[in-house]
Amino acid sequence: MGADPRQPILRMQGVSKSYGAVQILRGIDLDVEAGQRIALIGPSGSGKTTLLRLVMTLETPEDGTIEVEGELLGLRRVGDRLVKDSGAHLRSVRGKIGMVFQHFNLFPHMSALQNIMDGPVHVRGLSKDQARERALDLLAKVGLRNKADSLPRQLSGGQQQRVAIARALAMEPKIMLFDEITSALDPELVGEVLAIVRELAHETGMTMLIVTHEMGFAREVANRVLFMEGGHIVEDGEPEQVFGNPRSDRTKAFLGAVLHR
Amino acid sequence: MNFDFDYALQILPTLLRATVITFQATVGGMVLAMIVGLALELLRRSGVKPVVYATKGFVSFVRGTPLLIQLYFLYYVLPLYGLSLETMETGILGLGLHYGAYLSEVYRAGIDGVPKGQWEAATALNASRTHTWLRIILPQAVPPMLPVFGNYLIAMFKDTPLLATITLLELLGTAQAEAAISYRYLEPYTLVGLIFLVLSWPSASLVRLIENRIRAENRNGR
Numbered sequence: 001m002g003a004d005p006r007q008p009i010l011r012m013q014g015v016s017k018s019y020g021a022v023q024i025l026r027g028i029d030l031d032v033e034a035g036q037r038i039a040l041i042g043p044s045g046s047g048k049t050t051l052l053r054l055v056m057t058l059e060t061p062e063d064g065t066i067e068v069e070g071e072l073l074g075l076r077r078v079g080d081r082l083v084k085d086s087g088a089h090l091r092s093v094r095g096k097i098g099m100v101f102q103h104f105n106l107f108p109h110m111s112a113l114q115n116i117m118d119g120p121v122h123v124r125g126l127s128k129d130q131a132r133e134r135a136l137d138l139l140a141k142v143g144l145r146n147k148a149d150s151l152p153r154q155l156s157g158g159q160q161q162r163v164a165i166a167r168a169l170a171m172e173p174k175i176m177l178f179d180e181i182t183s184a185l186d187p188e189l190v191g192e193v194l195a196i197v198r199e200l201a202h203e204t205g206m207t208m209l210i211v212t213h214e215m216g217f218a219r220e221v222a223n224r225v226l227f228m229e230g231g232h233i234v235e236d237g238e239p240e241q242v243f244g245n246p247r248s249d250r251t252k253a254f255l256g257a258v259l260h261r
Numbered sequence: 262m263n264f265d266f267d268y269a270l271q272i273l274p275t276l277l278r279a280t281v282i283t284f285q286a287t288v289g290g291m292v293l294a295m296i297v298g299l300a301l302e303l304l305r306r307s308g309v310k311p312v313v314y315a316t317k318g319f320v321s322f323v324r325g326t327p328l329l330i331q332l333y334f335l336y337y338v339l340p341l342y343g344l345s346l347e348t349m350e351t352g353i354l355g356l357g358l359h360y361g362a363y364l365s366e367v368y369r370a371g372i373d374g375v376p377k378g379q380w381e382a383a384t385a386l387n388a389s390r391t392h393t394w395l396r397i398i399l400p401q402a403v404p405p406m407l408p409v410f411g412n413y414l415i416a417m418f419k420d421t422p423l424l425a426t427i428t429l430l431e432l433l434g435t436a437q438a439e440a441a442i443s444y445r446y447l448e449p450y451t452l453v454g455l456i457f458l459v460l461s462w463p464s465a466s467l468v469r470l471i472e473n474r475i476r477a478e479n480r481n482g483r
Contacts, residue, residue, distance in 0.1 A: 058381050095387045105382035109400045118396065119386040171386060 007070050009034040009207050010055065010175055015064035016231075017050055024050045026231035027064065034174070037201050037208040039222035039239070041215065043254060046228040048211040052177045055209065056099045057090070068093050068175070095123075098173030102180040104160040106152040112139065112163045113148040116170045124171065131170075138166035142196050158189030165196055176200075178210040190214070197221060215258055219243050227251045269448040272439050276452050279435035280460075286352045286431060287418045293357025294417070295410070298364025302372065303394075305365070323362035329423050331355055336427040352424040352431075360417050367409045371402035404475060411468035415461050422453075432456060 010032040017025040025047045032038060040048040053059045055066060057074050065082070066073040071093050076085040106115050116135035120126040126134070139145045142162035144155075152160050161181055168176060178197065182190040194217050200206060201221045212218050218225060218239070225242040227235040227250075235242055235251045246252045304316040323331070332355040339345065346354065375398050383393040425434035436449035 056381075056385055058384055091387055091389070094384075097385075099381075099385040101378060101381065101385075103378055105376075105378035105385075107379065107382065107397055107401075119388065122392050122396065123387050123389070168385070 008032055008067075009069055010209075011067040011070075012051075012055075013065050013067075015051075015054060015061045015066060017047075017054060017059060017061050024231055025054070025061075028231075028233060030226075030233065032175070032207060032209070034207055035205045036224050037206075037222045038210065038224045038226060039218035040209060040211045040226050040228060041213075041218055041254075042226075042228035042234075047231045048228050049179055051228075052099065052179050052209055052211055055175070056097055056177055057094055060084070068096050095171070096174040097177065098168040098171050098175070099177040099179065100161070100164050100168050100181050102183050104152070104157070104164045104184075106160055106164055106167070108152050111149050111151055112144060112155065112166075115152070115163055116167045119167065119171050135166070135170060138169055139163070141169075142166045143192075156189060157185045158192045161185065161189075161193045162196055165193070165200075169200075173206075175207045175209065178208065178212070180211050180213065182212070182214060194221075213258070215243070215255070227254065229254070264447055264451070265445065268443065268445060269452060272449060273452060275439065276432060276435055276449070276456065279430060279432045280456055282349075282429065282435075283418070283421045283431040286349065286356065286421050286424055286429065287414070289349075289353035290356025290360060290417055290421075291410075291414050293353055294360035294364050294413070297357055297361025298368050301361060301365035302368040305369070306372075320362045320365055323359055328355065328359045328420060329426065331359055332423060332427050348424075348427060348429045351427060352421075352429050355424075355427075356417055356420065360413055363413060364410070367406050367413070368402070371406040372398060374405060375401045405479075408468050408472035408475065411464070411471060415464050415468070418461060418464075419457060 008031040010030070012028050012030040015025055015028040015030075016023065024045075028047075028051065030051075040051065042048055050059065054061055055073070060074060065075060072082070072085070073093050074085055074090060075082045076089060106112075107118070110118060113132070113135050116138055117128070117131040120131040120134065121128055136145065136148060139148055142165060144159060144162055144166075147155060147159060147163075152163070155163065165181075181197070182193050185193065194214065197208075197210070198217075198221055201208065208221075210218065210222060220239075222239050225235075225237060225239050226233050227242060227246070227248065229250055235246060235248045237247075241247075242251065243255065246255060301316055301320060304312050305320075307313065332352070335346075335351050335355050336348075339351075379397055379401065380393070383397045388397065421431055422433035424431050425437060428434070430438065432453050436453045439449045440446050
């Protein structure tokens with residue numbers, strides 16, 4: 001796939017989602033080009049996290065479609081109807097996406113190394129030796145080579161999140177989703193985690209969707225910024241423009257409130 | 262009527278041999294109950310409505326009727342429909358189904374206790390259902406269940422005398438047989454009680470020990 005260089009790596013069309021009576025996303029249209037690092041900013045409840053969760057198939061949209069490299073995600077076309085997809089096809093599409101969570105979600109019964117190796121061995125079918133070598137490289141990359149045998153509970157929050165990033169990277173996803181990855185951390189641990197993502201952004205051309213409340217980080221790492229509010233994408237532009245010269249009054253008000261806190 | 266120690270010593274070896282039968286029924290019943298319990302809980306979570314209702318119905322039925330009647334049913338009624346099992350097999354099946362219904366609730370609590378984020382991490386790693394269950398969810402769900410399993414194991418052990426009613430010569434059945442020969446009731450039944458006590462008391466302590474260890478481990482972590 002990906003024969004057409006202009007085909008977006010991720011395309012959302014008319015995606016809506018509500019929880020009960022509360023509508024969280026209202027007809028989102030979004031094309032993401034390969035290599036884009038998109039920061040999603042906006043007030044809480046604006047739908048940023050829900051957007052990521054839909055892309056990871058943790059939630060199902062009520063309306064609209066999501067495509068990854070031109071292939072439907074979570075849906076299958078039968079005749080001219082779309083039906084819920086599961087099994088091999090869903091997994092082949094979902095395998096292109098990885099996610100790092102706010103609360104790390106490491107497997108508590110596995111060591112750092114096992115957390116990172118588990119997917120490559122049991123999902124991607126790598127040999128144990130290959131997976132171990134690669135996992136140790138990734139641990140070194142996140143500065144935790146000496147913590148390979150530690151259980152998650154023996155690690156600090158920042159260290160756990162770095163292992164979680166390594167775990168997601170080990171699956172070699174094409175699109176990486178970061179969901180408020182520093183929100184659950186003590187302030188002094190935020191820096192070490194952001195440094196890893198920053199490095200990743202500059203070293204690889206990985207496509208990223210980053211939900212964050214760290215505006216300085218968003219501005220520095222992202223090459224595209226989406227401001228969301230009330231389930232809509234209100235503003236969409238380059239970091240310099242969105243942060244420096246926001247077009248929408250709502251973006252202005254939001255940035256004014258968070259930047260001058 | 263005085264306690265006749267010589268008579269007691271004389272029947273003790275027979276009773277100890279019968280203890281092995283009791284033991285086999287308990288272990289067999291527990292292994293089956295653990296499998297049945299997990300299977301029931303997985304069926305209940307299958308999301309297929311008829312299966313979910315049938316499973317819930319079965320669990321309510323088993324929990325709502327006495328084990329003794331279930332054993333009678335398996336022993337006396339099933340053969341009428343062409344399914345006759347060995348006495349031991351019937352006993353293990355009865356205990357396994359009965360306790361399996363209870364253990365399914367234990368599995369439910371254990372599985373519900375695994376945080377939602379673990380399922381989500383499994384999805385994010387693109388893990389298959391089997392992989393998610395076997396490597397991620399159950400290894401976290403089962404350890405906290407172990408003390409509860411232990412308590413059910415002891416309860417099942419103490420329910421095994423019911424198998425005497427379907428002619429299994431376990432401890433109680435053997436004691437009854439001895440009593441029927443000698444017309445002495447004090448010694449056989451006292452010994453049976455003592456053997457149960459000697460085996461279940463340390464087991465209960467062991468379960469408490471495991472419980473404390475798991476609790477201590479959880480305090481250190483998470």
